[in-house]
Amino acid sequence: xxxxxxxxxxxxxxxxxxxxxxxxxxxxxxxxxxxxxxxxxxxxxxxxxxxxxxxxxxxxxxxxxxxxxxxxxxxxxxxxxxxxxxxxxxxxxxxxxxxxxxxxxxxxxxxxxxxxxxxxxxxxxxxxxxxxxxxxxxxxxxxxxxxxxxxxxxxxxxxxxxxxxxxxxxxxxxxxxxxxxxxxxxxxxxxxxxxxxxxxxxxxxxxxxxxxxxxxxxxxxxxxxxxxxxxxxxxxxxxxxxxxxxxxxxxxxxxxxxxxxxxxxxxxxxxxxxxxxxxxx
Numbered sequence: 001x002x003x004x005x006x007x008x009x010x011x012x013x014x015x016x017x018x019x020x021x022x023x024x025x026x027x028x029x030x031x032x033x034x035x036x037x038x039x040x041x042x043x044x045x046x047x048x049x050x051x052x053x054x055x056x057x058x059x060x061x062x063x064x065x066x067x068x069x070x071x072x073x074x075x076x077x078x079x080x081x082x083x084x085x086x087x088x089x090x091x092x093x094x095x096x097x098x099x100x101x102x103x104x105x106x107x108x109x110x111x112x113x114x115x116x117x118x119x120x121x122x123x124x125x126x127x128x129x130x131x132x133x134x135x136x137x138x139x140x141x142x143x144x145x146x147x148x149x150x151x152x153x154x155x156x157x158x159x160x161x162x163x164x165x166x167x168x169x170x171x172x173x174x175x176x177x178x179x180x181x182x183x184x185x186x187x188x189x190x191x192x193x194x195x196x197x198x199x200x201x202x203x204x205x206x207x208x209x210x211x212x213x214x215x216x217x218x219x220x221x222x223x224x225x226x227x228x229x230x231x232x233x234x235x236x237x238x239x240x241x242x243x244x245x246x247x248x249x250x251x252x253x254x255x256x257x258x259x260x261x262x263x264x265x266x267x268x269x270x271x272x273x274x275x276x277x278x279x280x281x
Contacts, residue, residue, distance in 0.1 A: 008066065009043040010035075010238060011107050013126065014116035014141065015076040015095050016049045018057050019226075026265055027060035028078065030116035030138055033227030036269040037234030037256070038112075039065050046107050050095035050121070051075040060266065068104055072096040076119055078152075080226060089152040091119065099123040109133075112237050115167075116230070117141025124159045127166045134241050136169040138233050140176050154178055164190035169240070171195045171233045188212070195236065195250060197229045202254050205246065215250050217258045224264040231268060232257035252278040 017029035031047045039045045039062070046066040051058060053071040061067050077092035098121055113130045115122050118141040127135055142163075145155040154176070157163075164170055170191050177183050188194050188206040197203045202217035236253035240246055255278045260268030270278075 007044060008046045008107055008110040009241075010038045010112040010114065010234075011046040011048060011103070011110040012038075012114040012116050012234070013048045013098055013103065014122050015098075015118045016047075016051050016055075016058065017118060018051070018055060018075045018077045018093075020077060020079050020092065025057050027057040028080075028226065028265070029076070029118050030140070030230045030233075032060070032266060033230030033269075034114060034116060034138075034234030034237075035061075035065050036266055037231045037260075038238045040270040040272075041235060041238045041275065043112075043238045046104075046110065048098065048103050048107070050098060050102075052095070066107075068102075068107070070096050070098065070102050076121075091146045091150040091152055094119050095121065097121050097123070100126060100129050112136065112241050114138070114233070114237060116233075118144075119146075120144060124163050127163050134168050134237065135166075136171065136233070136237050137163060137167045138171050138230070139163070140172055140229075143172075143176055160187060161190060164194070165192070167191070169193045169195070169237065171197065171229070171236065173197045173199070173229050175199075193246065195232075197232055197257075199225065199228070200258075203232070203250060205250050207246065213247065213250075215247075215254050217254050220258050220262050222261045224268065225261050226265060227268065228257045228261050231260040231270070235270065 012031045014031045019026045019028040035045045050070040050072045052075045055075045072095035074093040076095045079090040081088040113133045113135045115137045146152045194206040202215045205213045232253045240249035256270045259274045
């Protein structure tokens with residue numbers, strides 16, 4: 001499934017997830033949540049992913065999002081179980097690995113390139129492949145391993161020491177690193193720009209040479225926390241690229257990510273009235 005476009009603003013690379021739920025399979029994954037958020041803000045979005053050729057959840061993408069699917073024998077399939085802000089995951093299947101060869105040539109000039117691995121499938125060398133773009137990483141998928149039963153656990157991020165300095169922006173959650181304050185400080189020392197999201201507590205913004213800045217989140221009624229960090233990232237990257245104001249981009253992204261958890265799944269993509277409210281803050 002491929003669409004050709006010559007002028008994309010935002011290309012996000014990684015597996016879609018077929019999330020198995022009691023209500024049937026649902027579209028998920030960083031590329032979905034971040035892509036939906038960026039599109040809601042008016043960005044021209046392309047998604048480079050891999051899934052089974054006949055994967056039904058791919059039909060969940062709106063026509064406004066360009067989709068390039070590298071057909072695989074299996075889609076990446078997850079079961080997510082939540083206990084408050086904590087999540088237990090089972091990986092039931094995994095699609096194909098993704099490299100530069102899988103990205104349409106005409107998409108490589110997008111102004112934002114977002115590396116969004118789910119299952120260690122995105123080649124980290126891509127951080128060097130797009131001169132002139134805002135290259136960002138959400139490294140959660142590079143921090144995941146799983147056992148024979150598919151139970152997902154954290155692992156050390158093997159390439160952090162060279163990926164972090166090379167990426168213009170990096171976003172991950174405190175849960176991704178087990179709330180390890182020493183590791184967070186180490187990663188912050190390497191990255192030119194790092195945002196650590198903290199669920200209902202908002203986020204912490206790290207900029208090289210400046211003290212960290214905590215940005216609080218509004219209090220909301222949480223219906224479904226899935227994808228909130230990815231909504232944050234898609235929103236943050238688009239707004240930061242537009243005007244270069246990193247603090248305002250973080251504040252608005254926190255607000256819109258907070259609104260996203262009040263609705264289930266991809267229904268949490270920013271709505272026009274929420275975007276207007278965020279811009280007026």
